[in-house]
Amino acid sequence: MHTNPWSEFKLRVNIRTDIRKAFECFTTPGGLESWFLRQATFENAAGDVRRKDEPVQEGDTYVFYWHGYPDTAVEKGKVLSTNGENRFTFTFSHNCPVTISIYPECGETIVELVESNLPTDEATMMRHYVGDSKGWIFYLTNLKSVLETGYDLRNRKLELTDVITA
Amino acid sequence: MILQKLPDPNHPNNRDAVPVLHDHVLFADRVINRYECPEHASAFGLMTLQKGCGRLVINQAPYDLDAVTCMPVNSGSRLSFSLPEKDTAPAFLFFDSALPGAIHRSLVQSHAQLLDCPEPDQNPDFSLLEYRSNKDADLEQSLRLLIRLGKSCSSFSALKADAVVRGLLERWVVKNADALQLSARLEVVKPATRNELFRRLSAAREWIEAHCEAHISLNQMAGVAAMNSQHFLRLFKQVFGATPYRYLIDLRLDRARERIENSDQPVSDICKDLGYESLSTFSGLFRRRFGIPPNQLRIL
Numbered sequence: 001m002h003t004n005p006w007s008e009f010k011l012r013v014n015i016r017t018d019i020r021k022a023f024e025c026f027t028t029p030g031g032l033e034s035w036f037l038r039q040a041t042f043e044n045a046a047g048d049v050r051r052k053d054e055p056v057q058e059g060d061t062y063v064f065y066w067h068g069y070p071d072t073a074v075e076k077g078k079v080l081s082t083n084g085e086n087r088f089t090f091t092f093s094h095n096c097p098v099t100i101s102i103y104p105e106c107g108e109t110i111v112e113l114v115e116s117n118l119p120t121d122e123a124t125m126m127r128h129y130v131g132d133s134k135g136w137i138f139y140l141t142n143l144k145s146v147l148e149t150g151y152d153l154r155n156r157k158l159e160l161t162d163v164i165t166a
Numbered sequence: 167m168i169l170q171k172l173p174d175p176n177h178p179n180n181r182d183a184v185p186v187l188h189d190h191v192l193f194a195d196r197v198i199n200r201y202e203c204p205e206h207a208s209a210f211g212l213m214t215l216q217k218g219c220g221r222l223v224i225n226q227a228p229y230d231l232d233a234v235t236c237m238p239v240n241s242g243s244r245l246s247f248s249l250p251e252k253d254t255a256p257a258f259l260f261f262d263s264a265l266p267g268a269i270h271r272s273l274v275q276s277h278a279q280l281l282d283c284p285e286p287d288q289n290p291d292f293s294l295l296e297y298r299s300n301k302d303a304d305l306e307q308s309l310r311l312l313i314r315l316g317k318s319c320s321s322f323s324a325l326k327a328d329a330v331v332r333g334l335l336e337r338w339v340v341k342n343a344d345a346l347q348l349s350a351r352l353e354v355v356k357p358a359t360r361n362e363l364f365r366r367l368s369a370a371r372e373w374i375e376a377h378c379e380a381h382i383s384l385n386q387m388a389g390v391a392a393m394n395s396q397h398f399l400r401l402f403k404q405v406f407g408a409t410p411y412r413y414l415i416d417l418r419l420d421r422a423r424e425r426i427e428n429s430d431q432p433v434s435d436i437c438k439d440l441g442y443e444s445l446s447t448f449s450g451l452f453r454r455r456f457g458i459p460p461n462q463l464r465i466l
Contacts, residue, residue, distance in 0.1 A: 066326065072308050072333055073315075073326040093325045127324045135322035162318045 006125050008116040009133045013140040014108040017147040019086055022102050022109050025143060026088050027055050032064075035146040036139050038156075039065040042079070058082055062090070067156045068166030093132050094119065113140065138164050168327045169316025171195040172203075172256065190262035190331070194313050197256065201249040208245035210292055211260035212334070213237045214301050214309070218254030222247045229298050236301040238338065240292040241266075257309050261335055266290055269332065270339050294345040295338065297365040299372040308334050351405050366391040367405055370398070374410065378417045379440055384410060419455045422448070426464050433460045 015022060025031040030052035032040040042050040042060045050056055056079050064075040077091035086102040092115065101112045113136055118128045142153045142165075155166035170191050194216065205223070213222060214236040222229045222237055223246045229237050231247075239245050241263065249256060267289040308330050315327040349364035370391035374382070387410050388398035402410045418440045425436050434445055437460075442448040452460045 066322075068320070069326060070307065070311065072304070072311060073329050074333060075325065075329050093322075094328065131322065131324035135325065138321045161314055162320055164319060164321050166320055 004120045006129045007118045007120050008114065009118075009129060011113045011133065011136055011140060013111050013144050014105070015111060015144045015147050017109050019102050019104065019109055021147065022111055022143075023086055023088070024055075025147070026100050027082055027084075028053055029056070035143045035152065035154075037064050038067040038069075039063075055084065056082065066166065067154050068158060068160065068163075070158070093128065096128075096132075111140065111143065134164075168192050168312060168324070168331070169194060172197065172201060172258075190265070191260055192309070192312050192316060193256055193258040193260075194309070194316070195255070197249050197252075197254045199252060201254070203245075203247050205244050205246040208239045208241065208243050209260045209263055210241040210266055210289070211239045211258060212305070212338075213239060213247070213256070213258045214305070215249075216255035216257050216309075218249065218251045220247060220249040220251075220254060220256070224296060231298070234300055235298050236305060237298050238292060238295045240296050241289055243293075243296065257313070259309070259312070259331070259334070261331065263289070265332070265335060266292070266339060269335050270343075273336065273339060273343075290339065290342055292338070292342050293361055294349055294364055294368075295342055297369040299369060300376045304337070305334065348405050352401065353404065363401060364405065366393065367398075367402055370402070370410075371406060371413070374414055375417060378414055378421065381441055382414070415451060416455065418442075419452055422452060422460065423456060423463065426460055433464065436460075 025035060029040040029042055029050055033052070041063045042056045043062075044050065044057065045059055050060065056062070058079055058081050060079040062077055062079070064077075065071055066073055066075075075092070077095065080089040080091060080097055082088045087100070089097055089099045092098045096115055096117045099114045099116070101114075103110055103112070115132055115136070118132070119125060138153075145151050145153050153165055155163050160166075168191060170193055172193050172195065196217075208224075213231060215231055215233050217233055219230065219232045222231055222239075224237070224239055224243050226244070231237055270290050311330055312327055315323045315330070320326075345364065345368065349360055352360050352363055354360045354363065370387050373390040374387055384395045384399065387402075388395040391398050391402075393401070399409060402408075402413070406413060408416065422436050422440055425431055426433060437445050437448040440448075449459050449461075452458075456463070
């Protein structure tokens with residue numbers, strides 16, 4: 001079946017870390033805040049907020065806030081699935097599914113991100129494809145930096161704007 | 167990109183046609199010369215200015231616009247506008263035409279209902295909100311952020327801009343749902359009359375909120391609603407559940423409480439700032455509303 005090439009992108013980054021650590025960086029609120037978000041809040045179906053070190057579960061809803069931006073720039077979505085080990089899917093950016101797969105390769109850990117179902121209409125195609133892939137490239141690079149060296153590359157200053165690090 | 171310039175009226179493509187204002191776009195750019203946009207069917211949008219002044223005509227009713235006011239336009243309304251001054255900066259945000267319906271559904275329906283019936287409902291009718299009001303801090307901050315993001319190379323800038331737009335729209339959808347409930351209290355038969363009366367009363371209420379720290383009279387409030395004072399008094403109470411004066415007193419007392427709790431300003435100064443000449447009158451009203459005198463609240 002023919003798939004529109006602009007409806008999906010895949011990014012891979014090699015990280016010198018173990019699979020469990022990389023997986024926790026995506027599947028616990030605290031892990032996400034260590035390289036990606038200013039604040040990540042997950043709630044289960046009963047409305048209980050997950051602890052920072054608690055693994056998120058399928059059906060959880062989330063609210064994400066970014067470093068360098070006020071709370072008006074808030075992203076909301078849902079966890080679609082998690083196998084608790086190396087595969088995790090959540091909605092992001094207009095409810096497009098983002099799937100994270102983590103596996104070993106050449107003695108390192110590969111974090112693979114696939115964002116799919118991107119809108120392919122003329123008006124928004126480039127905005128989603130380019131905007132989202134560009135965003136993930138910085139943040140996956142930051143994930144590598146945080147896990148390998150401890151250096152967090154994100155801009156945290158509200159007054160410093162228009163930089164790729166936020 | 168969410169940020170665009172207003173269509174150039176002198177461009178050959180636009181010379182003989184109505185400029186098309188695409189939806190899900192923020193038109194925010196300095197207009198160097200006078201700008202005129204002929205009447206056309208509008209998408210749902212919020213219109214304000216960052217600088218200068220302008221005039222909108224919506225369904226044949228004129229509204230003056232400046233940097234402190236904001237005018238929502240309902241989807242399908244007939245809109246024309248002119249920016250007569252040089253160096254005016256508009257901030258006209260038009261929402262994606264499918265988004266209000268989707269957001270309305272997501273706010274009122276459960277996930278299960280949304281999954282069972284994935285097709286969006288018709289977009290809500292925002293005609294009750296089509297009145298001029300003061301731009302609040304939240305809208306001001308959101309528009310500034312959108313302008314910044316529209317020119318930005320930052321990561322996920324388009325996604326963040328979309329989130330800001332969705333957040334803004336959510337607040338207007340909620341405001342619209344409240345307006346529908348409140349307007350139903352008006353004892354009138356014709357829907358068009360109900361809408362018009364509600365818009366006038368809402369404009370007056372927002373004016374009271376913006377001027378509650380000044381000495382304002384019933385005649386002034388009624389003047390904003392373009393009604394005689396007795397008619398205004400009766401209808402205001404019917405819709406908002408309190409007379410305009412009671413509403414004003416409660417607003418002042420709420421603000422006083424907020425200042426007492428969040429500042430070190432002396433209670434006597436707060437009392438004067440809010441237009442009360444007698445501290446004992448103010449304290450009595452405060453105690454009746456909150457069950458505790460203002461001085462004791464600060465001690466707590």
